[in-house]
Amino acid sequence: MPEPRLTVVVTRRLPEAVETRMSELFDVRLRPDDTPMSREDLAEAMQGADVLVPTITDMIDAPLLAQAGERLKLIANFGAGVDNIDVQTARQRGILVSNTPGVLTEDTADMTMALILAVRRRIPEGLAVMQRGNWEGWSPTANLGRRVGGQRLGILGMGRIGQAVARRAAAFGMQVHYHNRRRLRPEIEEALGATFWESLDQMVARMDILSINCPHTPSTFHLMNARRLKLMKPSAVIVNTSRGEVIDENALTRMLRAGELAGAGLDVFEHGHEINPRLGELDNVVLLPHMGSATLEGRIEMGEKVLINIKTFADGHRPPDLVVPSML
Known part of the structure; x- marks a missing residue:
């Protein structure tokens, strides 16, 4: 049988x-x-x-x-x-x-770059203008975003997805920096053109864009807490396609509302689908429903x-x- x-x-x-x-x-x-x-x-x-x-x-x-x-x-x-x-x-x-x-490495890395572009180039704001039907034509000073080429990208977590983000960022002319629990082998660093920072505090203080690509573990819970978020430049943006628990969402919301950070692109949230409602009210924030691997x-x-x-x-x-x- x-x-x-x-x-x-x-x-x-x-x-x-x-x-x-x-x-x-x-x-x-x-x-x-x-x-x-x-x-x-x-x-x-x-x-x-x-x-x-x-x-x-x-x-x-x-x-x-x-x-x-x-x-x-x-x-x-x-x-x-x-x-x-x-x-x-x-x-x-x-x-x-x-x-x-x-x-899901490549799909998530694609979405990371999409969020970087969406936040820096204000794509959702432009889309909203067109959907409202009140675009009055081109203007030299309208919808001004920021160029991504030449920007310093800090990658927090340089595993498979972090490395895939680094390869994409290099193609866009970005300067790649990273912090990881373990430093990559020299030949991988060289191939990615990536600069290692042993101190996360020192890295986040100097980045234009910070991408969260580390897993959620007890040691990474609120790794980007209020103190560390305040180290970031007011002109910087943060993107998260990894785990929401890595960022103190309330602290991030307060800083974005106060203009202490330029923007954020979030595909994951600290409390699952229960999102801080104040985040959705901000023009400089792009929120996605956990689509990174979709x-x-x-x-x-x-x-x-x-x-x-x-x-x-x-x-x-x-x-x-x-x-x-x-x-x-």
């Missing part, structure tokens, strides 16, 4: 191609709509599944893991970040955790990684994208 197929529960709608392939391989329970599961729904899913496929908006914490059934042996996260999962507790309960790293190609590649992780696990092997606590 053939081996029984794994029961896989998916918490959100995924691209059709991914759902179809998943249905072919496993006994899959798909989400009929795209609303997030409640904690009760998640608990029920974890009691009857061999594999759970959550997304970054599903908080799989210790109390929820305590309700998991004996069958649950793998949490195959649809997302590169795993700060939504208590990995340590999962492993203690014999549950493996996998993620989908590497596939390409069809990227989502399908994420789904393919999830499939490979589950299939490898089903075959009795270590998932290729296994997350272990020491990595975090």
Whole structure:
């Protein structure tokens, strides 16, 4: 007799191609709509599944893991970040955790550059004028932004995405600087034309644009706090396509309102989709709904990684994208 197929529960709608392939391989329970599961729904899913496929908006914490059934042996996260999962507790309960790293690098770097251009060249303000239908024609002094070529870009976090941003920035003629937990190898620095700053304080004080590209960990929570934000030049802008928790959002809002920073481009927020309403009132702020990785190609590649992780696990092997606590 053939081996029984794994029961896989998916918490959100995924691209059709991914759902179809998943249905072919496993006994899959798909989400009929795209609303997030409640904690009760998640608990029920974890009691009857061999594999759970959550997304970054599903908080799989210790109390929820305590309700998991004996069958649950793998949490195959649809997302590169795993700060939504208590990995340590999962492993203690014999549950493996996998993620989908590497596939969203280029998409997120593209969005970082889009936000830099949008803020520095005031693109949303121009768009709003056209949508209101009250453009009165070209003027030498209207809608003046700032040139990005020749500007100093400071990248906070020089992993895959940070390096992809650096390559794009160099093509725009920007001067690339970075701060990272570990300095890059000399040949990588040379290839990127990047200058390392051991002191984050000294770097942010001298940058025209600061791009946040580091993960959210206990050590990076509010890394850009009120004190450090005040070190930035009043003419500087900050862009974040990484994790909202890295910036003290209230402090940032106060400084933008007071004119102590020239602008911000934010794709992520400290409290998820609950955004400080005062941010949305500012003309010098561009807000996006966590779109950095939102390409069809990227989502399908994420789904393919999830499939490979589950299939490898089903075959009795270590998932290729296994997350272990020491990595975090």
